[in-house]
Amino acid sequence: MSTMRAPAVADLDPRLIAGATLPELLTVVTDHDAPTDGTCPGCGWRTGRGQRVCPSRALARAVRERRPVPAWLLHLVDAVPGAFAPTPVDQAAERAAQDALPGLFDAPPRRTPGRAA
Numbered sequence: 001m002s003t004m005r006a007p008a009v010a011d012l013d014p015r016l017i018a019g020a021t022l023p024e025l026l027t028v029v030t031d032h033d034a035p036t037d038g039t040c041p042g043c044g045w046r047t048g049r050g051q052r053v054c055p056s057r058a059l060a061r062a063v064r065e066r067r068p069v070p071a072w073l074l075h076l077v078d079a080v081p082g083a084f085a086p087t088p089v090d091q092a093a094e095r096a097a098q099d100a101l102p103g104l105f106d107a108p109p110r111r112t113p114g115r116a117a
């Protein structure tokens with residue numbers, strides 16, 4: 001069992017660092033199409049165990065779709081032209097959406113001490 005290490009700039013596809021055009025980004029996405037549990041054919045990144053995409057593919061997708069980069073790649077945001085971190089507004093909206101989701105269980109009824117239920 002290997003320990004998950006944080007991806008470094010050296011792990012990224014050089015096209016991402018050079019500032020890829022939209023068609024190039026699509027090529028990066030397809031070149032780094034790793035099997036769900038295995039090794040990325042584009043960069044050798046070990047995928048699986050909850051991490052389904054390699055850093056290059058995740059960043060190429062984020063830049064292409066103009067979405068903020070995923071949290072696990074935030075430290076690489078400055079190395080990739082076009083990549084950006086989520087703004088506090090994005091995070092607040094995400095948190096509000098999560099808070100609005102119904103819970104798995106109802107909260108237990110409050111009991112007032114000293115009073116029989």
Ligand SMILES: [Zn+2]
Binds near residue numbers: 043057
């Ligand atoms: Zn890859």
